[in-house]
Amino acid sequence: MRNKKSAATLIRLLEQARYEVLPTAATEDKVLEHLPRDRVVTVTASPSKGLAATLDLAERLTGHGYVTVPHLAARMVTGRSELEEIADRLVGKGISRVFVPGGDAEPAGDYPDALALLQDLRDLGSPFSHVGITGYPESHPTIHDDLTVQSMWDKRHYATHIVSNLTFDPALVRDWIRRLRNRGVTMPLLLGLPGPVERAKLLGMATRIGVGESTKFLAKNKGLFARLAAPGGFTGESFLEKCAPALGEDGALVEGLHVFTFNQIGETEAWRTDLLARLRRT
Template sequence: MSACRSKDRSSPTITVTEAVTVQSALTAPLSAAEPATVRERIAGLAREASYEVAARDARGIDAAIARLSPGTLVSVTWLPLDDDEARVLASRRLREAGFEPVPHIAARMVTSDDHLQRLLRRLCDEAGVRQLLVISGDVKQASGPFEDSAALIASAAFAQPALSRIWLGGYPEGHPKVDHATLNATLDAKIAAVRALGMTPGVITQFCFDADPILRWLLDFRARHDVPVRIGLAGPAGIRTLLRFAAICGVGASARSLVTRSASIARLLVDTTPDPIIRDLAETAAYHDLQPMGFHLFPFGGLDRTARWMGSVAAGGFELRASASGFQVTE
């Protein structure tokens, strides 16, 4: 997985007044008619969710073809051991199966302007790619001239007529080494740069295990931008698997809350699912202020398992828990 996107992490700087607004959004009481509305929102968000798969994950691509609805956005991750041939072939297979392939382009792993030009041309011409996810890449030393995703976007190679949308990374839990104001300014600049290319920007966020930082980040972002946001969620997986990826990707505070929720030995032995976050975001009083919003699934437990779970949710096969904490899939 290229779930970690270093130095592209964006997180809010929130005033006291805004903090009160966020807390009110989280705790606002629901009306008697809300449960049906919440169910409708949850099912709708599940139907429109996007997913990701590794270029060489033939089983994952098979699962996407078998389980997902035509037109679903499926991002193709950039892993260091993959080559451009694998990236193009995976994207082409997804396109031919009726999906919307969104290959990741990792700035620090692109070796030259010529490499970028050739790769983008092949993705567009051979795989029908119209959208990209631009990330910095999780390596300390750049392989070529691009130090970060902003430098990549500035390349003339992005002047591909077929490209219509560039997705950028968003990070609700921020970055431990870069202050929030700088991160927000960087994301704002990249959104402007994408628009200057005549393309539509969008944001796909890092996965998170708690709705609170997501809501804070989203409300702050919505004060500045109306571009589509897809909230990263970890698909069903064992807690040890999730904690391993959280450690790799620097997902800290919400991972600790995940441990708290799964403290018993019994809970450690079963899958953890993202239903608490999905429900919290679907029933918040600020729901309409967050739009356009969707979900992007990181299938750490396998794409087939994730797609089956989300498919049940999309079909309405779930019940809201009386405890107001998530929901239970019933089919």
């Protein structure tokens, strides 16, 4: 049974949840149909679609009244001239927040990683008030664990917050947060969480983006795997409850949730509002 302190932590995080969406033809209509204007919406960058799809959707959603956060994948930007053009374009549309991952693509130009782009953003006068970077609670397919923590330390002067990658293991979240804080990385953190999504899509994404320990964790926890396979998919409620004690600790600085919707936007908002209503009755 959850206690009042954990319930209060979960309410705070759910109230500060933002949604990650994919820039497809149907995304704009889904957001308009299902999300109130107080939701923050982040728009991913796809190597197959190019940054134009990300920027276009972010601008349209901003025009509808949403706070939007386009992903500026470093390896998809050719260099400082293009970065300056992007920054001027977004600021001109009233966009003040960006998320800067390295990205999955081969480098298109001068930026082999997120840090290089972040340094140029600083040189361009720090045009964005909120700049997010990626955190990896688990092993990344191509980056050693020690390097991911070092990378966050290196980026601390250029970013305002960390967005954690997906994980399904609460123990890993708790340990990772402690490692960050012990290392002196004090930026606020948004906890990455999958919304209610079909099992095949969720596990496929997990394998691709690097949550190898979680796939092992799922294999050892047949009950959780069964819940992932059930209608409605993975909601994350039990995961959040197990994380809550660590997320509410002094010094954790976990400000909210970054929900990977995989474009299950209506289902994700229905889950969030239902869980909030039940927690408020606790």
